[in-house]
Amino acid sequence: KQPVLELQNVSVGYDSPAGMVQAVNDINLKIYENTIVGLIGESGSGKSTLGNAIMRLLKNNAVLTSGTIKVMGKDIYGMNKNELRKFRWSQMSMVFQSAMNALNPVLTIEEQILDVFLSHDKSMSKTEAKKKAIELMDIVSIDPRYLKSYPHELSGGMRQRVVIAIAIALDPKLVIMDEPTTALDVVVQRSILDKIKEIQRVKKYAILFISHDFSLVSELASRVAIMYAGRFIEVTDSKSLVHSERHHPYTQGLLRAIPHLTEDDVTIEGIPGNPPNLVDLPSGCAYHPRCPFAFDLCKKERPGIRHVDGREIECHLYDTVQGGV
Template sequence: MSPGTTAGEPVLSVRDLRVHYRTAGGDVVAANGVSFALGRGETLGLVGESGSGKSTVAMAILRLTTPPGRVVGGSVRLGDADLLAMSEPELRARRWRDIALIPQGSMNSLNPVLRVRRQLGDAIETHEGRQPRRALRERIVRLLSLVNLPERVVDLYPHELSGGMKQRVCIAMAIALDPAVIIADEPTSALDVVVQKAVAQTLLDVKKRLNSSMILIGHDMALQAQLVDRIAVMYAGNIVEIGSVRDVLRDPRHAYTRHLIASIPSIRERRPLVVRDVRAPDLRTRRPTPAMVEVAPGHLVATSDLEVTVDG
């Protein structure tokens, strides 16, 4: 079984994805042969600390990597097409329609001088051509209702919205064309805990209604446990463990995964915070992609310099 295999034909398949960032001291290897598959209707969590390569992988999948970063190898197959091999016009036609992004910072993603209706309308008309004004407005109102926003939001500017409302507008934009795959890049990280829960529930409801597949990027293991079907743990540009969320949380096999889980505060017992010194290697050093060992059906762990427990 290859890393990140799902039952049935995957809607998205990432194989040996490699992303480097050019620096004066040499190339930084931000994604080191990342491989996984995303099943239809599945939510896959991509989790790890800042700098582990999560967002780098997301941007590479969408071909949004900017200099000094560059994709140096691998494939990203969406259905029968390789996104990395497409021409720019072909790719623009696919983005939003087949694969969409919910960005991390809604404040930086929305145009501050355009009303919500204009921003959603532009996304729709770019792919579908000019629409009758009344029909377009009604469609935008329906989209906003899917993410629990009232009709009045149509005529507002981003600065007139709360953080949670802005994030919901970004979700509405991402689902405007019913994409098969949604990549949510830490969509709740800038929100307070109460709003996080509401936005997370909105994501789940929208995904279920559209029957879309989702990659949910984040570092909060507790939130991931509530939202995803499978989880892939990233460390230093590698996927070091991947499996069902139940298997990974109940029986973590990689030392780094155990450290992440141990960082979740417990409400059942009082215990001191354990601070561990887990240092990533120098990412300018070329490293082989670690082999993956299947320790249980669908549960794979990397063999690396961090301690790995393997049965048998």
């Protein structure tokens, strides 16, 4: 069966005064329909860059330095502008990080939703688009009378629901959600997550769900990719994430770490050391300066993927120590 999303050896770099920031390094991933894959990693690990790369909405100073990105079998970087314009939002869409603050403040919710319909389907009448806008509001459980409101008249949770509504307006096959609940309080987070689950059950989307929050991701996703310094250092089914001991040392660190909720951010504390400099990545395994299990080989050689109980783990330990860690 054809995957909805297929990433092959995807690398992305940012041109910066200090040199090339290697934000995404050699990522491989397939997501099939009706599947949620979680993407976890510390701040700066490359999660948003990967999401933006899939949408082909990278910043001006970023380049896809290697690899191919296919959505529904179509090479995203092989399309011309017109093909891409039609494809984006109709086949793949994204809820951007902090998107609820990116709604246009001078347009009503209705105007912003109609814009999505009418710009993709020139033959659609305004009456029909308005009807669809009401249906959408219904899906995300917002009273349709808010269609006439401006973004500032809505709560944060409602704005985030509107952003999700816009992302699914054209019924795409792939939806990327970049921290869709992070800025919201716990109760609102909960209701949005339930909404996402419900929509997923009905629409059978392939979803790439980006988050800092392990418990949230393991609840929502069937598989989880853990990103460190732009690499997937582990890809695991979410059940064994909490029930198994045998993980990449970084995953183990994250699992032990306690998430701290501060005013508008979730930080993960507990792993000593700092994330690496992406302009000058450590040799061998990029995690070696922080890894409690690091040994000689780790500095010299980058570990390839090991298959451990159905998990993919990039760590030398898993074939040097009997049974791993």
